Every structure is written in structure tokens, then in C-alpha cells.
Amino acid sequence: MTEPQILVPGATIGILGGGQLGRMLSVAASRLGFKTHIYEPGANPPAGHVADVVTTAPYEDEAALKAFADAVDVITYEFENVPTSALDLLDSVKPIRPNRKALAVSQDRLVEKAFLSELGLKVAPYAAVDDDVDLAEALVEIGAPAILKTRRFGYDGKGQARIMAPEEADQALKDMAGAPSILEGFVEFSHEISVIAARGQSGDISCFDPGENVHKSGILHSTTVPARLSPAQRTDAVLLAAKILNALNYVGVMGVELFVTSGGLVVNEIAPRVHNSGHWTQNGCVIDQFEQHIRAVAGWPLGDGKRHSNVEMLNLIGDDVDRIPEFAKDGAVAIHLYGKTDVKPGRKMGHVNKITGPA
Amino acid sequence: MTEPQILVPGATIGILGGGQLGRMLSVAASRLGFKTHIYEPGANPPAGHVADVVTTAPYEDEAALKAFADAVDVITYEFENVPTSALDLLDSVKPIRPNRKALAVSQDRLVEKAFLSELGLKVAPYAAVDDDVDLAEALVEIGAPAILKTRRFGYDGKGQARIMAPEEADQALKDMAGAPSILEGFVEFSHEISVIAARGQSGDISCFDPGENVHKSGILHSTTVPARLSPAQRTDAVLLAAKILNALNYVGVMGVELFVTSGGLVVNEIAPRVHNSGHWTQNGCVIDQFEQHIRAVAGWPLGDGKRHSNVEMLNLIGDDVDRIPEFAKDGAVAIHLYGKTDVKPGRKMGHVNKITGPA
Incomplete structure (x- = not known):
């Protein structure tokens, strides 16, 4: 493996994508004294409100990509569908973490399924x-x-x-x-969970406790921690996630979605980035998934993933955002809005984390 | 009292001062979907890394002040020594919260002492x-x-x-x-505590549990929660803070420093803003002092001030920041750096919150 590259406070982390994940990554980076530079094709990105610099340009703009790469110390991303040509260019200037292999695997469902199968993991x-x-x-x-x-x-x-x-x-x-x-x-499963797993530059791995996910209309609706799992299932889930990260020589946070079946855990999909099902960590842990990702990318020690509180994360999709006045009255509820101006059906506008008790 | 002015997500909060308090206020504002606009005379302010807009101009620049006030929906501040002439101009365009009376009282130690005495509170x-x-x-x-x-x-x-x-x-x-x-x-006291108190636009009051402060060389060194206080002292502290806020028709968070003496609590000083001794709330509470302040200023319901964890907050002054690698290894420690480039003796570079157990 390559020498760890440790970023010191004051360094700039480049983030591809300016949505809510980039926004929350920027906030986490600020806590560690880092600046962020967002690269986003769309105008007025949510992450831009809390980033030091924003580049608004398409992924085909080579001059903009080059200038972005020159201006930052490391490059990470909030979504996996960055065009290969852009990655090739960026990669030649600054390190991209998580690495290209992780992106290649997760950009293609067929490649991903084959990769997981070869690891000996169950898939649909x-x-x-x-x-x-x-x-x-x-x-x-x-x-x-x-x-x-x-x-x-x-x-x-x-x-x-x-x-x-x-x-x-x-x-x-x-x-x-x-x-x-x-x-x-189709996989017959009792419920879906996800493991938010992190791997540092020195190969250390840290997982948050699995959360239990409920989807509605194909979009994550809620994540509850702790998930309904036996101690053995919990251990299986974490070991399985660690196996994936090691196989990819991964650096950063990964979301691993798993089906709980009578025959064991089946991997639904992996996402090489912070994940919606890990938002609960913002109010359940000292070091949340966003900071964990920044720490990994920056070559810092990882947080231990320990949870101080149990949490129910609820996504605010479209009109759900109208419930904010109600949530604001509940002292056990932490509100997280994404700064999006237009409310559209199916659009993720924010989420709330409700503390349900001590862990 | 005046009609509450409720800000909806997407609104812009103007902040006078771009230091670490403005930085952490900006981050809290982003969670509620607000943008921030920083007004700061100094170049490269820490808050600028996480704010939507920064105006760099002196407090004597009337055109810049006017443009700032026009661009924001409400004005708050991270320090109390804003010149009166600037406040007069801003006040004529947009509401300033906390109000001018709170500023006038806390800008002058003599006026402050007289005000507190008239309220029947003990002072040195x-x-x-x-x-x-x-x-x-x-x-x-x-x-x-x-x-x-x-x-x-x-x-x-x-x-x-x-x-x-x-x-x-x-x-x-x-x-x-x-x-x-x-x-x-001099006041003979056993220890110093502070109450971080908040008052909303509708007059509701919420206090965080008092923290115990240790100063070194006139600068806050640490705050530990819970403070050593009898139940009666704790109640006294909170009631006293509430009395001050009500008397000022206050909106926002205030730091109230108190000496614990054999003859009761003596008010050391008040600060009409978020306060260093309230930084522990970032990792001890669902809604921290920064969000509490933004909520008050925005006319939202206040958090209940409840604590889920006990915390020791340690300031990183000057070279203390060299201890970051050590702190980063401790999973119970949350790091908060301010993005300041130059390390100087006595300069607040950041702080850490160490979770010492469940509340």
C-alpha cells in the first residue's frame, strides 16, 4: 500500500458533487479545520452555502477540472456517477479517495454483483x-x-x-x-439493514452499528438504530462490510445495504460514499459518518463508531418538509435541512434524527 | 412585545463578526436550511469558510453596512463591541437580535453592574x-x-x-x-460556573445545565458539565439567568458567568451571544447553543436544553493545537477547529469536547 498522506488543518478537500451529502461533508470538514471546494455542474448547489469555494462547470470542462484539481489537496465525491473521462483527468493531478476501483465496481451493477460474488458474499x-x-x-x-x-x-x-x-x-x-x-x-427478506463502514489510509476499519432501513417508492424512508439483529447477525454484517473494504483497498466511508434472510445476509448494493442510511450518526455518535469520511480521506485516525444514543432517522421527501414546525417543537428531534429552494415530489429536502433513548 | 418574525428555510441570517463563533453559528444555521452572510472587517475570517456570503468592510463603511442589511433577513452578532454608529444604521433597515438594550448593557461594565444590581442580583x-x-x-x-x-x-x-x-x-x-x-x-468564590440561557421571540426561556469553568491567564481553559452545584444552587443559577433575559426582553442565547460563593451566586459578567463556556453543548445535546441562538433569532421554538452526555470542553489556545493528533486518536473526543492559519500565543485555535459518560 502507498504511504499515508496526512492532511493538516488549513488544507482543502475537493468534493465532486454539491448536493446534501457534499453539504454535510463540508460542515464536517470545517470542524477539523479543513476548507472545501465543491465541483458541481448545477447552479446554486446546497453544498455551496457552506463551502469555501464552488466551481460551477460540467464534468466535460477540462480546464475547470484541471483548475479544481490544482486548487485542492485531495479529491473525494458525494456520488458515484462521475464520468470516467473526468476521473482520468483529476486522477492525474491529485489523489482521489475512495479509489477508482471502488468507483468502477459501484458504477456498474453487473460488475458490482460479480465482485461481491467472487468475494464469497451472497447477492440476489x-x-x-x-x-x-x-x-x-x-x-x-x-x-x-x-x-x-x-x-x-x-x-x-x-x-x-x-x-x-x-x-x-x-x-x-x-x-x-x-x-x-x-x-x-427477488430476495425473500425479513428486513433491510445497512452498515456504514469506514477504512482509513493505514488499513484500520471502523463500522457504525447497523441501522434498519424502510423504503417507500424506492426511496429510503427511515433508518432506525439499533436494527433488529441477533448478535451473530450483527457480527456477520460488520465482518462482511470489512471484507468488501479490504478487497477494494478502500479509503473512506462506504454504505453497504444488506437483506436479512433466513439463509443469512444478502448484499443488496454498496455505495462508495457517505450514505443516507448513515445520517443518524450525526446525532447518535461523537464522530459522525461525514467526519469519519473526512478523517479517512485526510489520513487521520478514525472514530470508533460508538453510539451514545439510539436514533430514528426520518427522511423529509417533497412535502414532508411542511412538517418542520411540528418537528421543531420536539426537543428530542434534530433537524437537518439541505437548503434546497424548490420542493418537488420525491426530492430529498432534509431529514430529522429523533433521539429515542441512550444506547 | 412585537409580533414574532418567523424565518423560513432559505432565509439569510446576517452575522456581525467572522470569528469562530460566527463560524459555528453558520454551521448551525445551515442545519436549519438558512444561509448566512458574514460582515467582518478582517480578511479571511474563519466564518467565511462556511458562510454563503462574506462582506469584508470596516464598521465605518456605511454603504457596505447598508448593502449587508438589505441582503439579509435578520441581523445577529458574535461579539458585543460593534460600534454604536454601525448598529444605528443597521437597526434602521433590519431587526437586530439580541436587541440594542442587551448590547448597550453588556458593552459597558459599569452599566452592566448597575443593571444587574437593580435587578436585585449580587455583583462584585x-x-x-x-x-x-x-x-x-x-x-x-x-x-x-x-x-x-x-x-x-x-x-x-x-x-x-x-x-x-x-x-x-x-x-x-x-x-x-x-x-x-x-x-x-475581589469576590471570594469556590468556583465559577456559567449558564447558557436562551429566550425565544415569544418569551419562552430554555437553559442548558450550568458548566463549571476554569480560567488560565484570564482565558477560559475548560468547562465541565455537570458543574459542582447543589440542586438549590442549580435552580438559583437558572432562575437568575431567566430574570436577566426577561428584564432585557432578550432574544437569543446569552452566557451568564457566575461565582459560586458561601453567600450565594454572584454574577461575574454577561455576554449577549453564544459563549465559549457553551461549546460543550455541541456534543452533549441534540440542539446546541449555536442552533439554539439561530432558532431564537429566527422565531423558531427553542430546544429544551436537555443533555444526553456529560462533557469536558477544553480550549486549544496557541500551541495547544499541536495536541490534535493525540486528541484525534480518542474516540470519545470531538475536535472543533476554527480554520485559523496563524498560531499565536493566547489565540483560540479550537476546542475539544470529551464525552465523559451518559448524563
Whole structure:
């Protein structure tokens, strides 16, 4: 492994993406005395309100990318769908953490599934689908119901089509609009959990206690900590996450979503970044997932992941944000808003962390 | 009282002063979806790294003050020594919270002592000193040892001279450089505490549990929560703070420093702003003093001040910041650095909050 690069306070952390994750990463970086520089194609990004510098430019603007890389000490990202050409350019100037391998794996559902399977981890049955012949074969092998997903650029339920019966296959394939896809079988699970795991530059690993997730319409609705897990399941979850991080020589925080089944834990997906299901750590831990990520990227020691309080995290999606006056009256509720001006259905506007008691 | 003015997310809070308090106020404001606009005469202010907009201009620049006031929805401040002329101008454009009365009282040690005395609260014996005749009389009345302080613009032990015996009076008076001053008698106390108290726009009051302060060389060294106090003393402390806030029709967070003496609590001084001795709340409470202040200023309900953890806050003064690598290894320690580039003796570079157990 390479020599750890330790950033001292005053250094600048470059963040690709200026959404709410970048916003909360910026705040965490400020606590450690770092400045942040956001690179974001969209105007008025949420992270910009709390960042030292914002570059507004597309990922195809080579001059802007170069200037950004020159201005920062290390580069990290808040989402995994950064174009490869941009990464190639940035990579030649400053280190990107988490590394390119983690990005390559998580940018493609098929590559990700193959990687996890090779590690000996359980995943949903899957098959690559590029056309109607592939899909017909895959449906025979995996059966319906199943979900057809684009291999790349999917998030929050986008780029997905359920196939409840074989006759729905044609429509599902049309929904993919010709994009290389993957058919995934359904997994019978009792509930979903996620492990927010971190790995430092010296290879040390620290995991927060798994949270239990509830999704609605394909979007995370709530995360509750602690999750319903036996001690053995809890240990399995953490060891499994550590295995993934080690295999990738990973540096930073990763979100690992797992299905709890009667046959053990099945990996749903991994995200090479801070994760919505880890927002509870802001009010449950001394060092939250955002600071943990910054610490890893900066070569600092990791927090121990210990929890002082139990928490229920509730996402505020679209109109949910109208409930803020109600939440503001509850002294056990911490409000986290993202500074987004327009309320849209399905848009993540903020979240609340309700303290439910001491850990 | 005037109609509460409730700010909705997306509004901009103007902050006079761009130091560490402004920095942490900005971060707290971001959690509630507010933007901040910092007004600061000095270049590269710590708060600027996490603020949406920074105005760099002196308090005598009327055009800059006017533009700042026009651009924000409400004005607050991180320190009390803003010139009156600037406040007059700002006040005519946008509301200033906490109000002018709180500023007027706390900007002048003599006015403050008189105000507290009139409220029936105990303060150190004091007398106004404008010249050597006043000082001689005051020393007869109050006795030595005593402390001569400038009435205005003192902080962190600056603008103060101890008089251990009457023959030191001349030198002490010279140290004041002709500034109107106040002689304060020594108070025999066992320890010092402070109450971080908040009052909302609707008159509701919420106090954090008192912390116990230790000063070194006139600068706060540490605050420990809980403080050593009997239940009766704790109640006295909180009621006393509430009395001050009500008398000022105060909106925002105030730091109230108290001496614990055999004869009861004696008010040392009040600060009409978030206070160094309240930094522990960042890691001990769901809603910290910074968010509490923003909530009050924005007309939101206050947090209840409840503590989930016991905390020891330690200031990092000057070279103390070299201990960061050591602190970073302790999972019970939260680091808070201020983004200041130059380390100078006596300069507050950051603080750490060590969790010592559940509350």
C-alpha cells in the first residue's frame, strides 16, 4: 500500500458533487479545520452555502477540472456517477479517495454483483441483459417476479422496472431505453439493514452499528438504530462490510445495504460514499459518518463508531418538509435541512434524527 | 412585545463578526436550511469558510453596512463591541437580535453592574473610575486586592490590571490609557460556573445545565458539565439567568458567568451571544447553543436544553493545537477547529469536547 498522506488543518478537500451529502461533508470538514471546494455542474448547489469555494462547470470542462484539481489537496465525491473521462483527468493531478476501483465496481451493477460474488458474499440471483433474447433466457433462469435495472446511473429507484410475470418483459426492456441492463431476482427478506463502514489510509476499519432501513417508492424512508439483529447477525454484517473494504483497498466511508434472510445476509448494493442510511450518526455518535469520511480521506485516525444514543432517522421527501414546525417543537428531534429552494415530489429536502433513548 | 418574525428555510441570517463563533453559528444555521452572510472587517475570517456570503468592510463603511442589511433577513452578532454608529444604521433597515438594550448593557461594565444590581442580583463591589481621585476613593471603599478594568472593549483578560496593594494604583491607571474604567473588588468564590440561557421571540426561556469553568491567564481553559452545584444552587443559577433575559426582553442565547460563593451566586459578567463556556453543548445535546441562538433569532421554538452526555470542553489556545493528533486518536473526543492559519500565543485555535459518560 502507498504511504499515508496526512492532511493538516488549513488544507482543502475537493468534493465532486454539491448536493446534501457534499453539504454535510463540508460542515464536517470545517470542524477539523479543513476548507472545501465543491465541483458541481448545477447552479446554486446546497453544498455551496457552506463551502469555501464552488466551481460551477460540467464534468466535460477540462480546464475547470484541471483548475479544481490544482486548487485542492485531495479529491473525494458525494456520488458515484462521475464520468470516467473526468476521473482520468483529476486522477492525474491529485489523489482521489475512495479509489477508482471502488468507483468502477459501484458504477456498474453487473460488475458490482460479480465482485461481491467472487468475494464469497451472497447477492440476489442476477444475469446480464442487453436484448430481448438475454431477457427471455434470464427470466427462465431467475424466474419472475424480478427487477430489470440499468447497469449504470440508477439511484432512488430510477432506471428500474419490475417484471411480475413474463408478459411484462417487453415493456420493462423498453423502459431501459437500450441501456445495458441486469435482471435481478427477488430476495425473500425479513428486513433491510445497512452498515456504514469506514477504512482509513493505514488499513484500520471502523463500522457504525447497523441501522434498519424502510423504503417507500424506492426511496429510503427511515433508518432506525439499533436494527433488529441477533448478535451473530450483527457480527456477520460488520465482518462482511470489512471484507468488501479490504478487497477494494478502500479509503473512506462506504454504505453497504444488506437483506436479512433466513439463509443469512444478502448484499443488496454498496455505495462508495457517505450514505443516507448513515445520517443518524450525526446525532447518535461523537464522530459522525461525514467526519469519519473526512478523517479517512485526510489520513487521520478514525472514530470508533460508538453510539451514545439510539436514533430514528426520518427522511423529509417533497412535502414532508411542511412538517418542520411540528418537528421543531420536539426537543428530542434534530433537524437537518439541505437548503434546497424548490420542493418537488420525491426530492430529498432534509431529514430529522429523533433521539429515542441512550444506547 | 412585537409580533414574532418567523424565518423560513432559505432565509439569510446576517452575522456581525467572522470569528469562530460566527463560524459555528453558520454551521448551525445551515442545519436549519438558512444561509448566512458574514460582515467582518478582517480578511479571511474563519466564518467565511462556511458562510454563503462574506462582506469584508470596516464598521465605518456605511454603504457596505447598508448593502449587508438589505441582503439579509435578520441581523445577529458574535461579539458585543460593534460600534454604536454601525448598529444605528443597521437597526434602521433590519431587526437586530439580541436587541440594542442587551448590547448597550453588556458593552459597558459599569452599566452592566448597575443593571444587574437593580435587578436585585449580587455583583462584585464596584466603583466608576475616571481619574486618580476616583481610584483613590474607590480603593478606600472597596479595598485591595481589586481589579481595574476598562468599561468598554475588554475581553479575555485584556484591558485589565490587578491592584494587589494601593501603591500599584498609579501603574494600573496608566494601563487603562485614559479609558473610562471601573474598579471591581475581589469576590471570594469556590468556583465559577456559567449558564447558557436562551429566550425565544415569544418569551419562552430554555437553559442548558450550568458548566463549571476554569480560567488560565484570564482565558477560559475548560468547562465541565455537570458543574459542582447543589440542586438549590442549580435552580438559583437558572432562575437568575431567566430574570436577566426577561428584564432585557432578550432574544437569543446569552452566557451568564457566575461565582459560586458561601453567600450565594454572584454574577461575574454577561455576554449577549453564544459563549465559549457553551461549546460543550455541541456534543452533549441534540440542539446546541449555536442552533439554539439561530432558532431564537429566527422565531423558531427553542430546544429544551436537555443533555444526553456529560462533557469536558477544553480550549486549544496557541500551541495547544499541536495536541490534535493525540486528541484525534480518542474516540470519545470531538475536535472543533476554527480554520485559523496563524498560531499565536493566547489565540483560540479550537476546542475539544470529551464525552465523559451518559448524563
